[in-house]
Amino acid sequence: MRSRRLRRHRTIPLLLGLVLVLAACTNSGTTTTTAADTEAATVTTGDVSTDTSAPEGSGSDVADLSLAGYTIGVAVVGTQHFWDREAFEGAVAEVERLGGEVVTTDGGRDNAVHAENHDIFLTQKVDAVITILGDSAVEPKLEALQAAGIPVFGVDHASPFVVNNTGSDNFYAGESAGRLMADAIGGEGKVAVFNAFSEALKFCGDRYNTWKYVLDSAYPGIEVIQPELAEEFANAPENARQQTLDLLEQYPVGELDAIHVACWDQPAIGVVEALKEAGRTEIVVSAIDAGPDTLEIMMEDGSPWVVNVAQQPRKIATIAVDNAARYLAGETVLPQSYVDVVPVSGPAQAAAVYEQLGYGD
Incomplete structure (x- = not known):
């Protein structure tokens, strides 16, 4: 049997043609962004929220958000890689900043363990789950969470069983x-x-x-x-x-x-x-x-x-948590949020x- 890792944290107060072709192939909306120094803005287009300024998705101002009284599960595929670790730490920090309690799991870079770890959130009846990365092995677990009435928010994990997925453009x-x-x-x-x-x-x-x-x-x-x-x-x-x-x-x-x-x-x-x-x-x-x-x-x-x-993995995960807070507050959250990337040459x-x-x- 694979081992699971469980941690608990207590509360601490392009081309238009290209886009059209890919949209037709993937059935997902997209908004093409410019380089990192573009003027800050938040644009809502159809079922997509694209953020290019502060760590906020769409809806109420981030300063008004709260997770006080809520327990949020944060599952990460592993923390050995910088991206994964940065996203995980960003999600945990934002839940705690908003006054929530965090239950975390780490799959140790094993997708099967990462999937099984989601059972912990069902057992503990958390209020929402942030799932970070992972492959198709996690889908039955996300479906079970959805069936139990526990909303799931993806970090670079698009799925029919998540309320919202936040990722890079x-x-x-x-x-x-x-x-x-x-x-x-x-x-x-x-x-x-x-x-x-x-x-x-x-x-x-x-x-x-x-x-x-x-x-x-x-x-x-x-x-x-x-x-x-x-x-x-x-x-x-x-x-x-x-x-x-x-x-x-x-x-x-x-x-x-x-x-x-x-x-x-x-x-x-x-x-x-x-x-x-x-x-x-x-x-x-x-x-x-x-x-x-x-x-x-x-x-x-x-x-x-x-x-x-x-x-910007920390920002991506922060937005995912903010979207969870909005959803738990009764707001409508768009299915997809995008965060700018920064091209690097030389x-x-x-x-x-x-x-x-x-x-x-």
């Missing part, structure tokens, strides 16, 4: 990664891609599909090598390192121009290590996530990692975004 993330990577190799060449999760995780699919659409529609001189690569989840950097070394044996100097990691950026750490080991730093690397560890790699002199797209931008997101504090 993954369409813009994929578009930015594709455009910047293509520009970095002069608009033509051969590209390998790590794409293990586009079928299992919707947000990964959104990022990959948009990235691929940009290449297919705007860069006919770029060839995506087949078959695509598939990184392991639990030991991604080392697994990607070994796969990259194998790839380099098949594609000598002049036959491979870029390696892209479609869903996240931990595998890219191993990709960079492999390129350095093989002396193949003419190949550029691109990915999506841009936590402090990977931005630091981009900032190194001569780093082959030249493109990333930074997310070491100078990596250093600037590192400071902008507070990683240098």
Whole structure:
């Protein structure tokens, strides 16, 4: 039997055509955002809330929200990875800031354990659940929570059983990664891609599909090598390192121009290590996530990692909790909230975004 971890915290007072194509494919609305320095605004469009300023979704002002008297479950797939840990800590902090009590679980980067952990919230009859990441294994648990009258709010987990899902603008993330990577190799060449999760995780699919659409529609001189690569989840950097070394044996100097990691950026750490080991730093690397560890790699002199797209996981989770507070207060909450991403190109931008997101504090 898999072990579960339970913690308790006590109260502490793009392209319009692109968008239309993807909307038709995924049946989900989207609002394409601009770069991080766009003018602050909150825009409501159909069934989507897009926030680009303070950590608030839609409805009443965040200063008026309260979770006093409520117990909120927060389930995270794991806390080993920066993104997951930052989102988890942001959700817990916001529940406590709003006066609620928190019951937390940590799946230890095991999706099956993460799914089973949701049973704890059913047993304890919490008032709402924030579920952070996870694959399809969690769906029956979310359905059971919904059937029990316990509302669930997703953090990068779109599901028919959540009231609202809050996540990055993954369409813009994929578009930015594709455009910047293509520009970095002069608009033509051969590209390998790590794409293990586009079928299992919707947000990964959104990022990959948009990235691929940009290449297919705007860069006919770029060839995506087949078959695509598939990184392991639990030991991604080392697994990607070994796969990259194998790839380099098949594609000598002049036959491979870029390696892209479609869903996240931990595998890219191993990709960079492999390129350095093989002396193949003419190949550029691109990915999506841009936590402090990977931005630091981009900032190194001569780093082959030249493109990333930074997310704001703490802000995403904070908005999810705020949406839960609004819902429990009787407000209508839109099914989807998006948070801006920040495209990063080259070491100078990596250093600037590192400071902008507070990683240098």
